[in-house]
Amino acid sequence: MPDNWKISSGQFGILVALYAIGTTILITIADLASEVKQDAWISVITGIGISMPLIGLYNAIGDLYPNMSFVKAIEAALGKWLGKAVSILFIFFCFTGAVALVWIVGNFIVTQMMPETPVLYINILFMALVVMGVRLGLETVVRSAEVLFPWVIVFFIFLILSSTSNLKAENIQPVFESGIKPILRSALFFASIFSLPLVVLLMVFPASLNKLKEGKKAFYTGTLIAGIIMVIIAVFSILILGSDFTARNMYPTYVLAKKISVGKIIERVEAVIAGLWIITIFFKATLYFYAAVLGFAQTLNLRDYRSLTLPLGMIVVSLSLVFFPNATDFIVWDTKTWPSFAIVYGFFLPLLIFIVGKIRNKKEKTTAGHGKADA
Amino acid sequence: MKAVLGILMVTAGIILLEVPCLLEKKLKKELWVFSMLLTFGVIISILMAFGVQLPSPKNMITVIYKPLGDIIFGILQ
Numbered sequence: 001m002p003d004n005w006k007i008s009s010g011q012f013g014i015l016v017a018l019y020a021i022g023t024t025i026l027i028t029i030a031d032l033a034s035e036v037k038q039d040a041w042i043s044v045i046t047g048i049g050i051s052m053p054l055i056g057l058y059n060a061i062g063d064l065y066p067n068m069s070f071v072k073a074i075e076a077a078l079g080k081w082l083g084k085a086v087s088i089l090f091i092f093f094c095f096t097g098a099v100a101l102v103w104i105v106g107n108f109i110v111t112q113m114m115p116e117t118p119v120l121y122i123n124i125l126f127m128a129l130v131v132m133g134v135r136l137g138l139e140t141v142v143r144s145a146e147v148l149f150p151w152v153i154v155f156f157i158f159l160i161l162s163s164t165s166n167l168k169a170e171n172i173q174p175v176f177e178s179g180i181k182p183i184l185r186s187a188l189f190f191a192s193i194f195s196l197p198l199v200v201l202l203m204v205f206p207a208s209l210n211k212l213k214e215g216k217k218a219f220y221t222g223t224l225i226a227g228i229i230m231v232i233i234a235v236f237s238i239l240i241l242g243s244d245f246t247a248r249n250m251y252p253t254y255v256l257a258k259k260i261s262v263g264k265i266i267e268r269v270e271a272v273i274a275g276l277w278i279i280t281i282f283f284k285a286t287l288y289f290y291a292a293v294l295g296f297a298q299t300l301n302l303r304d305y306r307s308l309t310l311p312l313g314m315i316v317v318s319l320s321l322v323f324f325p326n327a328t329d330f331i332v333w334d335t336k337t338w339p340s341f342a343i344v345y346g347f348f349l350p351l352l353i354f355i356v357g358k359i360r361n362k363k364e365k366t367t368a369g370h371g372k373a374d375a
Numbered sequence: 376m377k378a379v380l381g382i383l384m385v386t387a388g389i390i391l392l393e394v395p396c397l398l399e400k401k402l403k404k405e406l407w408v409f410s411m412l413l414t415f416g417v418i419i420s421i422l423m424a425f426g427v428q429l430p431s432p433k434n435m436i437t438v439i440y441k442p443l444g445d446i447i448f449g450i451l452q
Contacts, residue, residue, distance in 0.1 A: 096436065181451050188448070188451070300408060302408060304402060307396075311389065314389070314413070315412065315415065315416040318420045323433055329433075333433055336441060337433070340441060
């Protein structure tokens, strides 16, 4: 297994930011607005607050199992057979995430930009890129992330600056109308898309980093940068479109971009802005797929994971066509099933691995202590 | 029929790309896993090309995990 490439902490931070922005920027705001209306931005801030201790948990796992990918850490903690069974479930989680993302890209492009193109071809093209990225390896993906991240920031700043003229302050009033419990509920939902899937990065995090300590800081900064971007996007969606219109659209940020009009010269730039989330979704999908393939290879003790990418890519494309029969089905999945799915693998599983690891460490220390006392 | 032909051509391409390399390096286990995954992929693709309605794995996931979500979100209701 070519595990010898190491990425720097800065590169890892960029990867975290792109991964967390991922689909969150495109679809979450609509679901939040339908739940808590104009308070969606408070939910986003609360969701980021929930995310920080979660990153702490992931960092603690990185401390406990240095030089191990998450799948190997599961095996180290739970023993060979139980570990392998849980690993397969975790791999299935990553795989499902990749399938859902391919569906989102296909649906977004077909409904908003190219209505006459069959969705199959868009899915094949997108998946071909993802497979190519995974075959070339983590280092290539990370370097392309380094090249594309400034563009994401430039597009984002352009989107924000050019839509400031449409802001309407009355859209955000009254503040805090919906109460604490709905805000917490939607914050949890936000975290389930924003930060709980970051567990997938544990396949990369301690093992492929050259400096663990700086990498831990980068984990926080990356999440924070993505969080700031999300808060601004949420505030702007609500201030410009209003909570009602935001909730009714499947892709409110795309509508936000459609409203851009700078001096009647720069108009209809939404296709350029759409590049922003195609980039972020690409990195999210690539990491999901990379985690699934690498995890699969490590569970079966294979020496080379590259040969699995093409057949698995073929399966992802076929499944992406049947996974969601229609868009309503997707919204039900995204708001009802996915949060619990993500909580199980993004919170309970790492927590279990962490507790077991701590107990094992203590036992080892006490037995080592006894050994010394005997001697 | 065209779709099946296309799937088979893609499959042939994948085999040509991967198998010689795997045979050369004598990675037997990898070859086994590769063939099984590819067979699975080809079977579901061809079934879909013939218009068979495959069950979505989403339904199974929903049955298993949704109760937990209902409990957590029920507390915050």
